[in-house]
Amino acid sequence: MKFLKNSALSSSDSPGYVRSVGKIYWADEKEFCLWVDVPEAYAEFLSESGNAWLAAMLPLALSIGEDIEIGLSVDALLLENVRGVMAIWHEWYPELKPINIHCPIKTWEPTPVKKNAAFFSGGIDSYFTIARRIPGNKYDIPAVDKVDDLITVWGFDVKVREKNQFFQLEKMLKKSAECLGLNHLSIRTNLRDLEAHIPFNDMWRRLGQCAGLGFVSLVLEKRYKKISLGSTKAFGNLTPWGTHPLVDALFSTSSLEIDHDGASFTRDQKTDLVAKFPPAHTALHVCFAEGGYNCSQCDKCYRTMMTFDALGHRETMKSAFDWSKYDVKNIEKFFIKSQGDEIYGSDITGVAKLNGREDIVRALCYASRRSIVLRPLVKFSEWLSSAPFIWRLGVRLNQLLLKGPIRKI
């Protein structure tokens, strides 16, 4: 697998942006043109090393078992770390075998003091990270660090060609960053188009997320000293996943630290802190279904709404959701699909018990029992959906099984 070309030019697709482009060749005849757009004001910080491209190529290289060849120099620590990433992935997914990386090595050099950034999607994890990074804040939240820039990626949660949806979201996030007195920038990339070439099931969630966030971070490596990304699962409940405290940190170089933030907290603990952070009260955005607001009907919205409700923050968060669509009775129809959903479910149950919300506890217990029955049927319908000829039947069956007041996104 080769990385051959690296150039920066004005982006024709995104006015006011500079595009850094690289070409990846593999399996003798295949090629992919990977690009990333950053605002023109940040062009001077664009990486000139092979670090970002190495992070981007890693999941594909391991999935197809090809060595990586890059003509650009790669940081000595990153090169070492990537061995660690491969060892961990091989332990988790034995079909992924470590590969060799051929490239010039760039050794450590003292760097001038740089800035800190955090990824910002407007969700619980983002606000949790930011709330603890405003030294001397007036909300009585102890600061653990500082943050200068908030980075939103266009092309990860929102697809790279979904202009309307992204612009709505971006507008809201920019406003929120402004209120916080922080700098906001959007970075656009077609990295997830590469997924179509990666023969690894559920690649983004199981493998690619950390490499993707590592790629975007390293693109602006000349600007930053540390970039924080919000944790998904908490310590004590970690399982192989696309973002993980062990793996994320290994996309660090000798001058840029990737910080997996907040894994000491469960999601309900994070949610509780976010409710005490007024800037999040109006600008919180957890919904994948809509661009600029929370639909208050999907499973992601509902999960967050029931946590706020169980914690007694419904009134505080009245502007972030349409609470007229929320009913504790509806929680009974909440489909708990994955192990991650189960962990969140049991965390919320714990909080509801603590706060004497027996109605939520009962509804979640019902949902849990119902999900145990539904799970094999849903799995069967998903299998049917991917089979030729009968896929329509599978889609119908899936819709029928998951029919209810809460939309599964």
Added chain:
Amino acid sequence: MELLSTQVEPSIETPGNIRCSARIRWGLTGELSLWVDVPEACTKSLSETGNPWLVAMLPMAASLGEDIELSLPVDALLLENVRGVMKIWKEWYPELHSVDIRCPVKGYAEPKSTRTATFFSGGVDSYFSIARRMPQNPHGIPAVGKVDDLLTVWGFDVGVSDEAQFRPLVGMLSESAQRLALNHIIVRTNLREVMPIYRKQWGPLTHGAGLAFIGLMLERRYGEIVLGSTYPYGVLSPWGSHPLVDLLFSTSGVTIVHDGAAMTRIGKTELAARLPETRRSLHVCQAAGLHNCSRCEKCYRTMIALDILGLKEAFNAVFDWSDYTLLKVSKVYVGGGLQQIFYKEMISAAQVRGREDVVKALRYSSRRSGRLAPFVGFAEQLVKRPIVWRLGIALRRWLLSGSIQKEYIAL
């Protein structure tokens, strides 16, 4: 558990040192005095927060199920991190408790120091960390960072009162640091003496916390403290020093770096060997003070790696190769657990280098150790019981007679 008071005064036991001590109350009536001696020149570097004390108290509190109380402020990030440590420990060892911590909280302040220290025992891990932290070195080793100070702890591998063992060793380490043009700081502590969990559970639980305690005691001096990894990624399991846990002893001003887990031990040995100072001063042995005994398991483990790498000649100054034979390699008692990892790595490396003789000897040793391990484990259980403990010692000795095995300086 409660931190009752702290005091800083000249150390009577360690001339030229300042002693930072704390009185800690535990249980209903228990009280202990924990101290750390640092050179006078480091007085201004001594911590004024509750950070090091919290880290020191944590394993004992988690094992006793006692909340921790401190009147000194604790860094906000460390306080968060410690929650994570307890969650991980509880997952690994369900008998441990999650405890509450009551203390004033100190928010983030712009870090003042960018100095880096690495722990220095003179072993493979130490030289591996140092070798990669010498920018523009003439040995062609790519630098991943820099290092300013080397920290050696008296009271961990060598007993805090065992001056006869420690002095010659530290003399050798200081000379080595001097040749490397690095500052060498010796820190002495009675941590393992006054908190039994640091003796009994050093390997599986407290190793990383102990080192972090020392690092944070000098938190005003450092931005980064490096400690060498034990096991590599891909084969990690619950252990006292672990990349997930060690990092969580960081504060918002000091990062604790678990260094080198991306490399296998033989990979580390190969890289460290490129540094001439390693060839001159490597010290891996815990059986003897100054020299490597070249007879114990730890010496043999390193000697086998050097043999596979074709570096026997290069390490003539630090090992006595006259007694090293492959027959003895086949008699190394590896144990049945995590230690097997290092030997499996060496088998793979020997295969790659076509050293079938070493592969054969290592395989024999691994099989033999696997067979012996349950019986040795049984004997070790007997040793802990009253009345039959002598029988346990005799049984263990008989089972391992003729084996190359671990030997330690008595603490």
